[in-house]
Each structure stands twice: as structure tokens, then as C-alpha cells.
Amino acid sequence: MKVLELYSGIGGMHYALRESGVAAKVVTAIDINPVANAVYRHNFPETILMNRNIESLKVQELNKLDLDAIFMSPPCQPFTTLGLKKDALDNRARSLLHILDLIPELKSLRYILLENVKDFGVSQMRNNVVNCMENCGYVYRELIVSPCQFGIPNSRNRYYLLAKRKNLNFCFKQPLLKNSLPSELLKLLPKSKHSTLAQKNGKVNTKSGGMCYTLENILENIEESKYLLPSKLLQKRAWVLDIRTSENNGSCCFTKGYGHYAEGTGSVYCPFSDEMIKLKYNEASNRENNSDKRVQLLSDLKLRFFSPKEVCRLMCFPGDFNFPKHITDRQKYRLLGNSINVHVISRLILLLYTENET
Template sequence: MTGGGEGGASEPPPGPSKRARVDDDATPRHLRAVEFYCGVGGLHYSLLRARPDAKVVAAFDINPNGNDVYEHNFGVRPSQKNIYGLPVASFDRLDAGLWLLSPPCQPFTRQGHRKDKDDGRSQSFLRLLRDVVPQLRSPPTHVLVENVVGFETSDTRADAIAVFRRLGYDTREFMLTPRMFGVPYSRPRYFLLAKNGYRAGRRASYQPSSRATPRRSLTRGTGLGGEVGATVRRLNRTPPITPYGSRDVNEGSADVFREYAVAERDVKIGLGAVDVVCRTSYKCNCFTKSYGKYVKGTGSMVTDKLVDKDSWDGTVASGGAHEGAEGGGVRLRYFTEGEIARMHSFPSDFSFPAGVTRQQRYALLGNSLSVACVAPLIDHLLNDPSVEGERPPPRREVVGPEDA
């Protein structure tokens, strides 16, 4: 997840422009944000991309490795307290109108046995919705929730929608992937936006999105209107991987192919499920937290030439050997951490502290999110010209190729 070189561990933390703003007490309440399950800071980067004048007043995550990375890049360490046990008053004291949440996805995946709200990892999120928000003296006015495909049919999602409606929020749901925003990366995710529709005596400009069949309506693009829809239509022409995944010329070198080489035995075990891409490919598959540990279904691999998978037997060139070298085969390697970070549209100065191992970096990246998807949603959520106090700043490109 680093923006420069192969791992970026030696890069210094970014300057003040990328750190949490802690000096502006006059920030409007709807621009005072709390990050829940913040990870390495994908929500924070998305907020900065959409509204540089926003202020993150608190961040929470129980993963110490992720908190190390967050602190390294933003200069502020997230709280490692379990939010399930925090008193309601502690959230009121934050006085934040914007809540950004990326709760654990395992309860909604096949690997996690889809236990939904019976999974212990769902309990803190459910407690926030059921017990905390209804009791707040000043509840959030704007909410964004991100999760995996599958969340949209869960009981947890149904509970969330029910709570928001009961409390007078309007909701809108999306199913988005970075490819819709011009990034050659397939990572479909579910998003829920909720806005208190009675702020300043006016209803929000979008209406609830409930349907009898949420999966069908979302996958057909329901909700892709307004600014988000315009952004998708403007950017829905995907360029090849090269400008996103290999900005550093060293990432195509023999040394990198050697350092990040994929073992031939691993390739042959999962040959039918290994996605192989090169610099001119127009899509790579979603990277999971097991990337680098397992080959099958965890993300794409990089080669230096087009591969005919129908005829390729899985033979891999040894080390950094080039095509035609002794032993033949295909030069194949894992994406570097920096390449994956750029696929997530993280800024170029994002980096890891030296103590985080490569496998830990891959795991943290696999649990992160796409800034290309989230920034336009935050932009859409916060900048409503029909609501007093939400006059948007001059229009600008929220996500562009130069930032990915």
C-alpha cells in the first residue's frame, strides 16, 4: 500500500496536508467526522479527497497493525478501545455530524459462513445503530456505511435501514466498483448513505431506496443519479493497468520479479483460478487479505507478456529470468504493496512504517477500500445545494487518473 517503490517502508510520513486537521474548532458539524473500523485510513483519504476542509475528530479500530499505519500517515493514532463497550456520552462529546463506517465483512462472506448478525463481529455495529444513535443528544446528520456484496441481503442491513427510517433519516444504497470510476480494478462493494432528512426544516434531496429485492435493484444501478451518476458516466472508460499499477519503473524490473515471484507449485495448484495480467490489461481482480499467502481467488498476478491461459501449463520462469531464458516459462509475480495501494486510489505519499511485514501489508490492503468509490459518495452525501449549510464548493474532479 505504498505509493513509491516496492514497499515504501523507508518513506517519511506525509506532510500536514495529509494529516488529520486538529486546529479548526469552527468546522461545521456535518464536516466533523468519526471513522469507525478505520483500518489504514481509506475512509480518511476519501473524506480529504471529497472535502479537504473536513475534520476527523476521532478514529476507532482494534487492529494494532492498522493503527500503526494510520498513525504513520496521519500523525494521529486511532483509539483501540472496543466501541461495543463505550458509553453513549463518549460519542456525544465528539460532536460529529458525519459518521463513516466500514464494519467487519466476514459475517457476510462465504468464508465467514454468513452468520450475519449472529456473528460476534457484527455486534459493535449493531450496538451503534440500535443503542447508541437513538440515545444521542446530537446524533449524526450524515452516515456512510461500506461493506461487501452480500451485505445488501443481510438481516444486519435490514436492521440498519429500519433504525434509520425510524429516526427520520433518508437512505440511499449503491453497488459500486472502481471500474465504474475509470480505475482498472474490480472490487464491487455495497454502500449505504443515510442523511437526516429534517435538518434545518427541509428534507434531503434524495428519497429512501427500499426495494423488495435489494440485490436486483442495486446491481441494475439503482441510486446512480445526481453527482455520483454523472461521475460514473464521465469516468466509465477504463484505461490499462500501467498508469495505476506501475508508476515506478523499478516495479517492472527483474529484481522486483525476483523478490515478488510466485512459486510455480502454487500456480499449478490453483492454475484454473489464477488471474494473470500485464501492463496493457484493462482489469485486475479484487485483492483480499490472503493475497501473498494463497494464490487461488486472492487477487491477480503480474506477468511481462500476454498469457494464453488455455494453453499455459503453469510453468513459471525462475527468479527474474526474461522470456526465452533457460527454463522458459512465464515471468510471474505478485503485485507490490505500492501497486495495490494505487489500485485503491490511495495518494502517492501513502506508506508503511518499517515494522509492518509484507504479509501484514497485504492483509491490511485486502481489508481496505477504494477511494475512487468512496470519495464521490461522500461528495454526494455532503454537498447538497438544496440544504442550507451544505452549499458545495466549486465543482472539481473528485477522482481522476492522476490521483489513482
């Protein structure tokens, strides 16, 4: 199977394809972000990588690739509150509209996998995609999936569309589009190291209702001072932080603002117990705002950002993935925030590729 990886970023879809075990090859990857492309090229030097605007793609050049599949994660900003939810009218949605114009002319194309933020599922653009699928003779399935449903201690609800030619069968019926993967679908998938670890020593995750392993399993030995939250941040944002310990089995979605903004961009780590955190916060709340004593009490908790490596592990990038030396931590967080969960996509590739119900 020949795969075109659009909006290829740092190669999350490529790693997911490799993890799935499906006999396939990424024949070309395309992205316009030069920093992301540097990371992609570093990890996949053998893959043809084009640094270009997707809107410049022509039907003729794609047909020459004899493509079987397109995997893509288009820009999410048109469907987010921060992006003003301009939907299909957003200039950043134009490249996906262009792809929808090309799909009817791609003669060999059989499979499509699209990932985006949850609100894509209620957008006009989603309607455009579905109309394209129906008009071009594809059947499709839509899912809302989060890594915590697979035993991974991270919440990252995302919309997925899986589509294939009508002469190909899906191994499952369209489930209700809700914030969880039906248990019968999970049973279709093979055991993984994540589900095995979660069953072995995990805890019930309140988000998914299933078992997730603890954050202890993704922590690395690092120089804490490098990632400690600065005093100014503690003064202003200490009460909006999502704090996690090694014994917790969940974390918030990491976004591209992580490490730069504190609120709503991801969880932070504390090396002490939940009881100690509560004690210190209670003490601090009795001190004057912005007082040195209050800041010291909060600083005693040694709150830090999760390292880029730890975020990579939560997003299931394999151990051999790494960043070029010139990439800064801030760039790493931005790239990871725009990427995908490798393991989740690998399972969805299996569901897309499998035809017979088991």
C-alpha cells in the same frame, strides 16, 4: 463537519474525506487492530486514534465529541461465504449492533456512511441498519458500486448506505439496487484524474461497460524476483490464476489472503502479452502434470503478485500514503484487503454531503 471514523483500519475513509474536498475533520478514529493502528498513526499522527473495542463506547463520550458524521466499514466476515454467513448472529457483528443502539442518542449526528461487502445488502443486519435509520428520523440511499465505474481498472463491488437527517435533502433519488451506479449519478460528480485518464487512453471495461485506464498506469519498477509466484504454487494453481498484463484494463478484487493464497484473492501480473501467455499455457497443458518441463514453461512467463504499492494505487490511496518500515508485505496485503477504495468513497461523500440536485 466533525467526523468519527469507526473501524478506521489504515485510514481509507480519512483519505477519502480529504479527497472529497468537503470541509470536515476526523476528530477521532477507532480500531482494535494494533497493526492497522500503527499504519494509521504513521500517516495521521495528528488525529486522535483509540485502540479499543467499539462495543465499549458510551453515548456520553460520543456526545462530547459533538459529531456531525460517522463513517464506518464494519467487519464483513458475517456476510461472506468464508465467514459462514452467520449474519447478525455472528459475534463479529456485535459491534455494529452496539453502534445502532447508540445512534438514537447521538444528538448532533447528521450524516452516516457505511460500507460493506455486496451481500450485506441482502442480510438481516442490513435490515437492522435500515430500521434504525427510519426509526431515528434519517433518510437514506443504498448503492452497489465498483471502482471500474469510475475508470479504475479494478472490480470491487461493495454495498454502501448513505444516510442523513430528514431535514436534509439528497441530490439524487434512490436508484435500483443493482451492480452499477446510474449514469445520471455519475454526471452529478466532478471530473477526476481517474475518469480523465480513462477517457484519454482507456478501453471499454467488460465489467462496467465504461472506459477504464490500463494497468500500465499503476505499475512500479520493482525487483521482480521478490514477488514471483513460487514453483509449488504454479504446480498446483496455475490454471485458476487470473493473469493480467500492462495492456489489460481490469483486475479482480484483492482480498486479505492475497500473496498467501492464489485462488480468488486477486489478480497476478505477467510482463508479456496475452498471446504469449496463451502460447505458454497451451504448451504446458501438453506436458505431464507437475513435470519439470511444465513448471519451466509456466515460470518463463515470470508471473508475479502485484506489489503492495500497486495494490495501493488500484485502491486509490494517495502517493503520500506509506507503511511503517516494520510492516511486512503479508501484513500490507491483509490490511489492504480489509480496506476500501479511497476514490469511490470520496465520490460518495460528495453525494452524501450535496443537497441540491445539479
